Amino acid sequence: MDTKVIHIVLGKANPARMNGVNKVVHELATHQVLAGWNVEVWGITRDLYSETPKREYNLRLFQAYRNLYKVDNSLVEALTIGHKKNNIVVHLHGGFIPTFFTLAKKLVKNDIPYVFTPHGSYNEIALRRSFYLKKLYLKIFEKNLANNAQYVHCLGKSEVIGTKKLFKNAKTYLIPYGFNLIEEVYKSEPQPDKFIIGFCGRMDAYTKGLDALTEGFLKFSNENPNAELWLIGDGQDLQSLKREIAPFGNGKVIFYGSKYGQEKFDLLSQLDVFAHPSRNEGLPTAVLEAASLGIPTLITEATNLGDAIRNYSCGYVMEQTKGKELYEGLCFLKKELSTKSKQVKANAKKMVTESFNWFTLLNGYAKMYTSDHAEAA
Numbered sequence: 001m002d003t004k005v006i007h008i009v010l011g012k013a014n015p016a017r018m019n020g021v022n023k024v025v026h027e028l029a030t031h032q033v034l035a036g037w038n039v040e041v042w043g044i045t046r047d048l049y050s051e052t053p054k055r056e057y058n059l060r061l062f063q064a065y066r067n068l069y070k071v072d073n074s075l076v077e078a079l080t081i082g083h084k085k086n087n088i089v090v091h092l093h094g095g096f097i098p099t100f101f102t103l104a105k106k107l108v109k110n111d112i113p114y115v116f117t118p119h120g121s122y123n124e125i126a127l128r129r130s131f132y133l134k135k136l137y138l139k140i141f142e143k144n145l146a147n148n149a150q151y152v153h154c155l156g157k158s159e160v161i162g163t164k165k166l167f168k169n170a171k172t173y174l175i176p177y178g179f180n181l182i183e184e185v186y187k188s189e190p191q192p193d194k195f196i197i198g199f200c201g202r203m204d205a206y207t208k209g210l211d212a213l214t215e216g217f218l219k220f221s222n223e224n225p226n227a228e229l230w231l232i233g234d235g236q237d238l239q240s241l242k243r244e245i246a247p248f249g250n251g252k253v254i255f256y257g258s259k260y261g262q263e264k265f266d267l268l269s270q271l272d273v274f275a276h277p278s279r280n281e282g283l284p285t286a287v288l289e290a291a292s293l294g295i296p297t298l299i300t301e302a303t304n305l306g307d308a309i310r311n312y313s314c315g316y317v318m319e320q321t322k323g324k325e326l327y328e329g330l331c332f333l334k335k336e337l338s339t340k341s342k343q344v345k346a347n348a349k350k351m352v353t354e355s356f357n358w359f360t361l362l363n364g365y366a367k368m369y370t371s372d373h374a375e376a377a
Helices: 020-034 073-085 098-109 124-128 131-147 157-166 210-223 238-249 261-268 285-292 306-312 323-355 358-369
Strands: 004-010 039-045 058-063 088-093 114-117 151-154 172-174 195-200 227-232 253-257 273-276 297-300 315-318
Touching: 004 020, 004 073, 004 098, 020 039, 020 285, 020 358, 039 073, 058 073, 073 088, 073 098, 088 098, 098 114, 098 131, 131 157, 151 157, 157 172, 195 210, 195 261, 195 285, 210 227, 210 238, 210 323, 227 261, 238 253, 261 285, 273 285, 273 323, 285 297, 285 323, 297 306, 297 323, 306 315, 306 323, 315 323
Parallel strands: 004 039, 004 088, 039 058, 088 114, 114 151, 151 172, 195 227, 195 273, 227 253, 273 297, 297 315
Antiparallel strands: none
8 A cells, every 4th residue: 555554542552551442553553564554653652761562563652741632743743744755644543532633633734634543432331421521522622533534433333323423424434453363372271170251351340341240150150160250450440349249259250460461361261251241342352362262252232243243153242231141141152162162162263364354454444544445334
């Protein structure tokens, strides 16, 4: 692709962090570079000098300010000069970021096209939190950002619906992120004497549906004494979850804290079921990580992965994030695995390989960046 792509994100696109947006931006940029694209990632951060992992792409860092609407002048200058030298398109990542409102105005002023990915910010459930404040912000600031974008990039159907409800004049483009995992991380095996359900991500009880997960699991474990629930990650609700579960868990709910790299995958590969009953998501990479290991997944429609899971018969999709439904999903998957374990595991890997192949999806991204050839969602 002739157009140069510049991804802009809050932070440093560090793959060794729990921040989902940074992880997927890192993966997207990496695969674009491997495909021969001209790509850079620009991070807006308070800390310009700490070391970050090596990458395939060039990372440039710009100053973040206490005034959230302020943009580093050197960033705007670099974009303006870059656009004169090359044909560039900017890809903004993340919704409700005041800096992007200001930056988008600068981009429009300098005739620099941009694509905008809200990463689940416009999901109906996400908007319920701080509803009136967000509604005001959308009307005053986010509306112009979305309407002036070449496309609002949506990761799933829920985002398309949410975006079109909020911004009637915005053009949406639906394409998921891809995923691939190197074979050498597949080391540990499930424990035959246990039935292990796992979650990996931010410990946010409501958003991630951990309230429903623990409720459903406790009922399931009463009927299945060999069941365990492994919770991998850290976050605002970690301590409160520990306190609430302690009287009822009977040692069956295990908190591992944050794990990365080989240590994380060694835990994931021991799971029988990966649960992600989120109420709000963009496209959770943790679900794809689990599926690539051949682990069936128990998810909600909010993950934007429901159609794929159903099409490949490699999990269970909850209609609502409720403990009763999660319990029913665990019962269904336990029965499925007792008779079709090899097929379900193979289906999970096949889903990742066929539906989330980065190099197949990049053709769609190229069309999105070159708007003359794109087809809106």
